[in-house]
Structures are given as C-alpha cells and as structure tokens.
Amino acid sequence: MMVETAQLETLRIVGGVGTGKTERLIEHIAALTSQGADPARIVAFCATPIACRTFAARLRERIGNKADGVRVTTPRAFALDLLGTGEAIAFTGREPHLLAPFEEAFLLEDMKVCGLKPRRLKEMIRFFYRSWSELADDNPDWLLPGEETSTHDLLKANLSFMRAYVEPEVANVAVRYLRANGAAQAALACEHVVVDDYQLLSRASQTLACLTATRSLTVAGDPFACVEAYESYPYAKGLDEFLETNPQAAKETLTVCHRAQATAYAAERLMAATHTTTFEIKESPAIPTGDPNVLHAENPTDEFRHVADTVAEALAQGTAPSSIVVAVPNAVWGRNIATSLAAKGTPTEVLPCACPIRGDIRNNDACVEARIATALDLVANPHDTAAWRCWCGYGDYLVNSASFATLRAQACAEGRGLVDALTMLAAPSNAQGADGANSIVGSQRVIAAYRAGRALIERTHALQGHQLLDEIARIVTDGSLSATPAAIIELCLGTGPDTPSALARRLRERMLAPTLHDTNAVAVVPYRTVAGLSPDFLVVTGFVNGFIPCRDYFDATATPPDKQESMHARDLRGVYAMIGKAEKHLTVSCFKNIDLESAGKLKLKINRIRLQDGIRTCTIEPSKFLALVVEN
Incomplete structure (x- = not known):
C-alpha cells in the first residue's frame, strides 16, 4: 500500500466502538505539537465531512489555536485538491470535477452505445468501480481481453472526454499521479499523518493517506464497523495490510468501552453475532447503566410524535441540541421527523439522505x-x-x-x-x-x-x-x-x-460533501452518517423490517441464500456502527401498523394485512436486529 521507509514511525490502533480511538489520535497530535512539531506539517484524515468537523472541534478543545494549523480533511477532498493543480491536470487531462449522480447518468447513457445489455453493463461498471477503489489495476492483467477491456477503455474514454471523475476513481488517479511524479509527492508530503476510521476508507484512499507521511503515520479503526458511510467500497482488510506493509509498526488494541452500558452491551452482542470477533469490548465501571429506551408506536405518525416528545424531554433536562442526533432510514422519515421537531419548537438541521438534486434527465x-x-x-x-x-x-x-x-x-x-x-x-x-x-x-x-x-x-x-x-x-x-x-x-x-x-x-x-453547520440544532441524519458523530443522545427511528433489513432480504425469490447472508452481515455492521455512537443515551423507535399503499411505496416487510376502519392496514414488525440491541 505504501513504500516503506526506515525513518517512518508507524502505529496501528484497533478497538471497538467507544474505546477511545479518536481520542488516542487527538492525544497523539497534542503530543507532537508539545514536542515542537509544526501543526502545518500535520494532516488528519477522517472518513466523512461530518467526522472532519467533529475531529477539528475536539482537537481545538485539546490544543487550542494550534489546531488551526492542522489540516483535517477527507481523502476525497485531499485528492481533488491534488488533481486540481496545474501539473496534475496536465498529467491526467481532466479537471477536478466530481460527477454528481445526475451528471453520472449522462456517462452511463454514453456507455450504452457499447451494445452490452443494460444489466450486464451495470454489473461490469460496478466491477470497474470496485477494482479502481481497491487498486486492482496495479496488476496489468486485471482485465480479461475482449469485452471487459473494450468496455473499460470506453468508460475511461468517456470520462476523459468529459474531463471529469466518478467518486470511486478519484483516489485511484491521485495515487497513480503521486507514484509517477516524485516531485509532486515530495511537495505534498507531511511529516505526521493520522487516519481515523481507517476501515471506512477505500483501499485507494488508505494508500493515498499513507503516501503523504514522511516521519510518522498513525491509523485507527474498527474492522467490524466497515460500512459505506461516505466512500464506496470501504476496505476493512486495510488494517491488516497496514501491518503487512509496515512490519515494524507498533500495535495497540483498545478494549474498554467508555460509552453507556446499553451501548456497550448492544455493540458486544452485535459483534458476537458474526462469530468473527478479534477482540472484545469491556465495559467501563464509570459509564451509566441501563438498557436502551424502546419506543413502540402504533403507526408512523405516532412514532414521529413520540420521537419529538423524547427529544423535547432531553432538551428540557439540559442536553444541548448539538449533542442530540436523530437517525432516519430514508428521506420520508427525515422530513416527517423534522416537521414534528419543528412543531415542538426544536431547532433542527437535516442532512439529506441522497443527492438533493435529482430527476429524469430525459424530461x-x-x-x-x-x-x-x-x-x-x-x-x-x-x-x-x-x-x-x-x-x-x-x-x-x-x-x-x-x-x-x-x-x-x-x-x-x-x-x-x-x-x-x-x-x-x-x-x-x-x-x-x-x-x-x-x-x-x-x-x-x-x-x-x-x-x-x-x-x-x-x-x-x-x-x-x-x-x-x-x-x-x-x-x-x-x-x-x-x-x-x-x-x-x-x-x-x-x-x-x-x-x-x-x-x-x-x-x-x-x-x-454535505455536513452539519448549526451547532445549536438537533441533527437529523441518515443511518449511515451517524458513523461520523458521537452524540450524547441518539434516537434511531424507523427500526423495522423493510427499512433494516430491506424487504428483499426476506424474499427468497429475489435474494438467494448466499446473498442473504452477505446482506445480513452488512446490516449487522451497519447497526453496530450506528448504535455504537450513543455516548450516554440510546433510544430506538419502531411502529406497528401502516396503510397498505404507504407500505408498498416505502418497501416495508409486510407481516399481515387486515381491514381496519375500511382501510387495508399492514402489520409491521420491529427490525430483526432489535433483539440484539435490547437484551431480552
């Protein structure tokens, strides 16, 4: 993943949720600056824009004004800045223009002229994207001659003609540019590099971060919390590859969870459900006790109201708005939760679940x-x-x-x-x-x-x-x-x-690169985005079958057993990474009934249908993961 140098001090930190990995990185930076290191020669890579904001705030609390000199960024932003230099533009023939989803739709239409059937083309493009993110093209023989090679060449040609990039490609091209240009790598290098949530980055992003370090490189991560939070194709294996590439690296394993006992126990049960744990989470004797609070609502409207009441109560008891996060499964839930909170007079900031600009480009x-x-x-x-x-x-x-x-x-x-x-x-x-x-x-x-x-x-x-x-x-x-x-x-x-x-x-x-800006508002964010936050008070809404796991998981005709197994493992990691962020209080909410039309539109897993007051009503069960989050 990187060229090993004798002078480079390397450290890998692993631990479960709430074990203090980020705090360990911040203390490491504090130690460097106290020993005379120039903050301008330190880079901290975080997995998401929100995580960058949180990391920077905590760093400022720890080292004061020195934090202004430390660059806190995502590998994607770092790569785009690099690819925007004149030398890089001349090398790549492209501008640092990252295609938005509606722009990528044009690229995909241009690819259809290759003659492949749409499903086959879509699968092949996904294969290219993942391969780029994992630097599979380091091997000159990674493509099969014929259809694969010609389709890949067409994709690259179309991207070059647009002079733009797709997200899984950005770090890959940045790595190739640095490897081919020693002067650029030397100019970009920083003495000290720390990388948080290493497992949330693609392999190419991990490599890019490592390439920038000259004196010390410290990475921290949790292999079980490997979820797609911001980057496509996160690469948990990178934590092991880091040791393979840097056999002299020091190793630390953090096991004591400093979060609420309910959070620690739930995280431990979720991790144990995979039977692949490499370390255990030990509870801290100083943390609060108790199980998660579960809100059982009759229908979605009741759930929205209960969540708003719960948040209002937390605010009344002195919890700061910025310390409260409400996680939602989709945009519909996000809008309704925000409306219910606003009706209570609660200041709210909503992070979109998808690109806010979309639509049919043909019309x-x-x-x-x-x-x-x-x-x-x-x-x-x-x-x-x-x-x-x-x-x-x-x-x-x-x-x-x-x-x-x-x-x-x-x-x-x-x-x-x-x-x-x-x-x-x-x-x-x-x-x-x-x-x-x-x-x-x-x-x-x-x-x-x-x-x-x-x-x-x-x-x-x-x-x-x-x-x-x-x-x-x-x-x-x-x-x-x-x-x-x-x-x-x-x-x-x-x-x-x-x-x-x-x-x-x-x-x-x-x-x-959406992030939160209002420090006086309750954050309403998608499930996956909780990975960049550490709220005192976390409310996970819509925790029902159909939202998580998705409806197809339960459909044997749509999901064969091997795919069902991989979906289950992915969702386990997602729930673990989400609920494990609750510092002091964890609340999970779900609902029992919804009308049939809405259930169909929302793709919920319908348990039973009955006629209630002349309306076809569906019974919806809590998520199958609730039993792991709340101990029976």
Whole structure:
C-alpha cells in the first residue's frame, strides 16, 4: 500500500466502538505539537465531512489555536485538491470535477452505445468501480481481453472526454499521479499523518493517506464497523495490510468501552453475532447503566410524535441540541421527523439522505433543478466540459448519446476537446449542412442546445446572487418559473461572495460533501452518517423490517441464500456502527401498523394485512436486529 521507509514511525490502533480511538489520535497530535512539531506539517484524515468537523472541534478543545494549523480533511477532498493543480491536470487531462449522480447518468447513457445489455453493463461498471477503489489495476492483467477491456477503455474514454471523475476513481488517479511524479509527492508530503476510521476508507484512499507521511503515520479503526458511510467500497482488510506493509509498526488494541452500558452491551452482542470477533469490548465501571429506551408506536405518525416528545424531554433536562442526533432510514422519515421537531419548537438541521438534486434527465420538466445547476456551472466556467455534455443532452430520450459518441470519435481523431468540438459543430458553416454536422446523427439538437447555452451565459454572466439564480431559472424553464427552486437556494446561498463561481462551488460542496453547520440544532441524519458523530443522545427511528433489513432480504425469490447472508452481515455492521455512537443515551423507535399503499411505496416487510376502519392496514414488525440491541 505504501513504500516503506526506515525513518517512518508507524502505529496501528484497533478497538471497538467507544474505546477511545479518536481520542488516542487527538492525544497523539497534542503530543507532537508539545514536542515542537509544526501543526502545518500535520494532516488528519477522517472518513466523512461530518467526522472532519467533529475531529477539528475536539482537537481545538485539546490544543487550542494550534489546531488551526492542522489540516483535517477527507481523502476525497485531499485528492481533488491534488488533481486540481496545474501539473496534475496536465498529467491526467481532466479537471477536478466530481460527477454528481445526475451528471453520472449522462456517462452511463454514453456507455450504452457499447451494445452490452443494460444489466450486464451495470454489473461490469460496478466491477470497474470496485477494482479502481481497491487498486486492482496495479496488476496489468486485471482485465480479461475482449469485452471487459473494450468496455473499460470506453468508460475511461468517456470520462476523459468529459474531463471529469466518478467518486470511486478519484483516489485511484491521485495515487497513480503521486507514484509517477516524485516531485509532486515530495511537495505534498507531511511529516505526521493520522487516519481515523481507517476501515471506512477505500483501499485507494488508505494508500493515498499513507503516501503523504514522511516521519510518522498513525491509523485507527474498527474492522467490524466497515460500512459505506461516505466512500464506496470501504476496505476493512486495510488494517491488516497496514501491518503487512509496515512490519515494524507498533500495535495497540483498545478494549474498554467508555460509552453507556446499553451501548456497550448492544455493540458486544452485535459483534458476537458474526462469530468473527478479534477482540472484545469491556465495559467501563464509570459509564451509566441501563438498557436502551424502546419506543413502540402504533403507526408512523405516532412514532414521529413520540420521537419529538423524547427529544423535547432531553432538551428540557439540559442536553444541548448539538449533542442530540436523530437517525432516519430514508428521506420520508427525515422530513416527517423534522416537521414534528419543528412543531415542538426544536431547532433542527437535516442532512439529506441522497443527492438533493435529482430527476429524469430525459424530461426537461422533471429535472429543472439539475438543469439550473448545470447552467450555473456554465456561467461560472464557460469551459466546463462536463457541464456542456450534460447541457446538450437534457430532454432527449437517449440524452443524445449517439451524437456524442460520434462527436467524441471525431474530436479525439483531431486532437480536440469536447468544448472545441461543440464550437466547431455549431459554426454557421456546419449548421447550414456541412459534412461535419451531417455525419453526426441528431447534431441539430446538440447545436441548438449549445447555442442556447452560449446565449444563457451571455445574458447572465454579469449577474450575481439571487438575481443570477432567478434569471437562470426563468431561462431554463422558458419563463414558467419566476423564482429559483428552494433546493437550489439552500445549496447556493450563504455567507460569503455571491459571484457565479462562488455559487457554483458552494452548490457542489453542499451537494457532494454535505455536513452539519448549526451547532445549536438537533441533527437529523441518515443511518449511515451517524458513523461520523458521537452524540450524547441518539434516537434511531424507523427500526423495522423493510427499512433494516430491506424487504428483499426476506424474499427468497429475489435474494438467494448466499446473498442473504452477505446482506445480513452488512446490516449487522451497519447497526453496530450506528448504535455504537450513543455516548450516554440510546433510544430506538419502531411502529406497528401502516396503510397498505404507504407500505408498498416505502418497501416495508409486510407481516399481515387486515381491514381496519375500511382501510387495508399492514402489520409491521420491529427490525430483526432489535433483539440484539435490547437484551431480552
């Protein structure tokens, strides 16, 4: 994973939830700074943006103003900064543009021209993504000749033509750039590197973090808490590979859990259920006792109300809002919990469960927010290649993928980029029927979209802030919208400059690297995001079959036994990583009944259906994991 050096001091720390791994890293940094280490030469890698925020706050409490010099970041953000340097752009031929989900939809459509059946293509792309994240391409023979190689080449060609990256690829390319460029690695190197939640990172991200250390490298993790919190394909094996690569590394195992007894016991039961434990969690005699509080509601509405009452009671007893986290299974639960909390006057900040900008890119009316975001990218940077690809594909059933396949082939043969190719295609001579345009099926649609985009840039480039967003919304919707959608406003506006580039940068950061900002609000977050937090008071909502485990787990026709086993193991780790974050109080809530239509939409596991007051009502059971969380 990294080149071993005689001077590098290495340490691996492992332990279960609440055993003090993060605190051990903070004390390590404190010791380094007290011994004269320059804080600017220290980097702390955390697994999620929220974890970065929490780590930085705790570090500041420990070492004061010195913490301002320590860089606390995620490997993804670190990699994108690296790939944004002039040398890296020249090396890769791409910009540090990470594709959002709605932008990646265009890439996937462009891949369909390869002729593979959609299911086979999807499986192959997932294989490429995982292989990139695990640096499988270190082996030159990792691909089979023929279909695999040609499809991989097409995927890389399309990404290069868009001059952009997909998330599983970012750390991989950054590692390859550093390995190929010793000067860049030397310039980037830091004396001391610490990595928290090592198991939540991909293998490529682990390697990238390790490559930056010159004097000391300390990693901490819990192999059982390997869940997909922020990065795709987290790599728990990296904790063992770290020792293989650094046989001289010191080793520490933390076993005493400093969290509530209910949390410690639940975590221990969940870990024991796998029969693969490598260490045990011992309770601390100083921690509070008691089992988790379980809220059994009649229906979802009752559950939302009970949760709001529970949070209000905790606030009344003196718990700080920032020390309370409510975990939700999906966006529907998040919205309803936030509404119920607001009705109680509880300040709330909601972290989205998915990218807040989405919709059908084939239907202009169904993807207005995505089109506004793309238009803003174009105004901020008229040479944004990925934005032009998307802009010229909206509203077409095949997003003009055939046109761009031909355009890409011609542009590559001529040594041109996408923007130059579009400029030439839309030149008056081509628009009047020159051979270049006639050879591209659907070129007139692409030309019309390109010219509309240029007109939009010309009309709005001098505007800023709310005025800019409103004008873009009017243009994109042909005047049907007079104001910007709320989701765009929330993503774009805030403190700081309101120039087009500032708005576009803010939107992309909040969309792709969401975090919490309000230190006086109760956080409502997705299950997976709890991994970056350590609240005093944790409420896990919607803890029923169908949400966790998902409905397909119970369907033998959809899930064969081997897949069911892997899903069970994954969910066990997810529940362990989530409930193990409760420092002092853990509450789990579930509901018993819901109408049949809602149960179907939410994909719940229906236990029984009956007619109640003329409404077909379903009985829903608590999650099968509840028996492990709460001791019978």
